[in-house]
Amino acid sequence: MNAIALVIGNTNYKLEKHVLPNAAKDAIDVSEKLVNLGFTVDKHTDCDILEFQRAIQLFSAKRKKFAVGLFYFAGHGLQIKGKNFLTAIDTRFEDETAAEYSSCNLSMILDYMDTSTMSENSVNIVILDACRDNPWNLAVRSVNNHDLAPVFAPKGTLIAYSTSPGQTADDGEKGGNSIYAKAFLNHIDDEEIPIEDFFKRVRTSVYAGTNGSQTSWEHTSLIGDFYFNSRALNHSVNLPYEDYAIADQDFISDGSNLQEIILQMRTHDYYSQRPALKSFKSMNAVGNDNISDLFLIGRNILQSAHGGEGDAKKFMNSLSFSLPGMATNEENHVLNGILFEMYFNKQGRFRQEKFKNDFLDEIYSLEEDGLYPLSFNMIAEHVMPFKNYVFYKAGDKSVPIEVRIEDFEFMSIHRKLIVRPKLVSIKYKGKELMENGNEDEESEWNIRAIYFTDLKRLISKLLMIPLKKLRLSVNVNILDNDRITVPDIIRILK
Template sequence: MAALVLGNADYPGNDKLNNPVNDALDVSAKLKSYDFEVILGTDCSNSNMEKKLKEFATLLKTHEVGLFFFAGHGMQIDGSNYLLAIDTDCSSEIDAKHSSLSLDKVVEVMAKSKASTKIIVLDACRNNPWERAWHRDISMRGLASVYAPKGTIIGFATSPGELAADGSGRNGTYTEALLQHIDTKDCPVEKMFKRVRNTVAGATKGKQTTWEHTSLAGEFYFNLGIDKIISEYDETALADGLFGLDTSKPSHKIIEGLKSYNWYVQNPALLKLNADSVKRMGVNNLFVLGRNIYQAACGSSGAAEVFIGDFVSRTAQFEISKRKALLDGMLFEVFFDSTGNLRSKIKGEYFDEVFDLQKIPALKASFDFIADALDAAGADFIELPGRGHELDVTVSTKKIKAGYLVEAIFIGGKDLLQASESEWDDLDGIPSHSKTVIEQLNGTLSRELVVPQRLLKVTYAPAAVGENDVLIIPRGWSIRRA
């Protein structure tokens, strides 16, 4: 998914606006959280807006979804709409038309792209300060109606003849409502815009009515629930906080034991999972059972730890589909919480042990499952877990008296080492630091990058760094996303 997000506020003289730059920054951040590749522009000149539109056109060649957002001054001239740059010449309508970004051009670029879904959002009907100088009729306020080509939805902050509120807080009224509703789970984009309309009407006491033109052929969701992404398992298995226990069922009885947080209950409960009992279990129950086995192992249940380590032999006699459901659940528990949402931090205690199973060809389908689930959910990883790709990392160090100071961690040619500023207070000329060795640092890198250690290829520079040498690294360090 690709997006071009523009926000212009620093117009000359008294025509400055308060919110559009904030609008663009916040919309950009939100879209990135939904896995959009975003081109961002703030306080753009006309030439800069044209340049970014060309970049957007190139980006659309490789994306199925395209989104354009603009916040700032916009106006209609001779029935066409124009989005004003901060250097638009408003001496006359002709000058303004030829020094602004034409909305028709934006629509045409998107219409001729390969994107099947095209979304245009315009918070661009603020008060036109040049109306009086141009002797314009009040009917020319706002933006003109626009034809929406196939597969396109165009959202306007106001109906024709109305003005958009610039907002009293951080965002414009329309963008604030958009940001409020874009996170609504399983809400088609058309329905989201209707919710935005209600919120804007309430905020402006009916003075501002948003509207849309649409010719979308299918449905598009910003925030699609995991149960809509994955069809193999029921919602109550994917969001297992909804899972109701019926202890008359063998699988539920084992799950109940694993949920006890009592090793003396967990361990014998898991011993009941065998080839005979599995024959009477459905895939949804086995999926939830897999989740709870991993959870119990993270809670130091010895039987669960052993089960993960001996998964291949312990499940060798299970039906293929049931064995897969069990491993799918274990993998799912690493990345998704009890509501079916991505965890902010993976449950990684047995990450390496579970992902070692990827070496077994018969288990490949489970790793394809988790990779597809993470991809569809918009997970942000440098390498997507489950694909089995190796990741090359170079740790750059400098020899100092106390050992080797880690100065950079390069991935894909970029230094991704990050530490909070508060951690960089000098201590005898060296930033606040902790000491480690290669084996420990490699393990930490594996967890930070969510890449199994067997797939993580770490090189140290200079090559003289040895396994027992002391490595000094900033406290609180992390790996930022490229």
């Protein structure tokens, strides 16, 4: 089963009294959870009306390829003339007519989702943290005195509201999540729970967390079962490999020579991994009947090398010599496994972070050889949905990244004022990627100085862009051997 989600959170409305401090954070946190559970996620925050409409149209076009579609909205909701509208940050609230024509009609969103389903068994889920009826209390998400009107869910659809008709919905403490989003995030990791039971747990938490003043509710016409946290939900539905190779946490050896080698490579013990890799290289393991095992061998070679095993590292450092001869019908399943392991975890789900990037340049140097087009086309297709997390996919040209460096003053451990050039910004297409730390906590203890050439390698790995494809523009003249101050830990905003 495969799933796609459109998540929108609007915080910075034009009028200060309409600002919702937590809505964008709700969208970000929900998106991360959904990605981890196997959804392909298109996330937007602070949408104006044009961006809102474009996001919905694009989502509808993509929806046709997926069995499950989910729409999540955090922001202000309106009822106008018996119809429900979800507001953009530039929605005009001076009167109902202006608001109606500068908001998104919920019925339109439901129609888009209903008409773009791939089959009668498709599932649509609509989650609205936007049922509001208090116009002046900034702790709730509302601008008028009418709660959202009841909506009947089309066949195969569940609509979840953060609160019951006539109630307000608490936005939560500033810097956190709304009461509803907090409950949603708390329970979504619960395993093998039918969606109806999942939302019952959410409702119980919301009711308890608000002392009974808020009760979420749902309307459903779902036919079959759906589970948010199910092993059937992964990102790799179109690969020609067995489930144990995709979600390799489930691997159990059948006793064959090749699977026993895989079992030894999975031990995290150098003294087992080294002879296992040697045995694999010496055997004639290529064939049409074991492509899943070859794929899994590739994954485990990268795992071993990433863990520091010497022979596996040598294998990865000499791929142009190691891989030829391992192809089956012009496709190299060992390389496919290596590429897959970089981006996907033991559950077959996209990593989001902690990519296995130690051999990024060595792997993508093969792309230039032109010998493995099927492998690089495969990984390009599988990372395509995660554009907010990966900035390069096979076949792309150079990737422009803007870096800003400024003089930085800090106090050494000997209480001496020191001035050094410091990395302050990393941007892609004008969007800031570098999470800002606490300036007050910056000292010699939590910053470090590295050469600019090492900074380029660091950015390459953080953004998963091969060094040869990374095109940096810097606001100052700087040489490769100049030292730059950087935070001890650099976090990338997704």
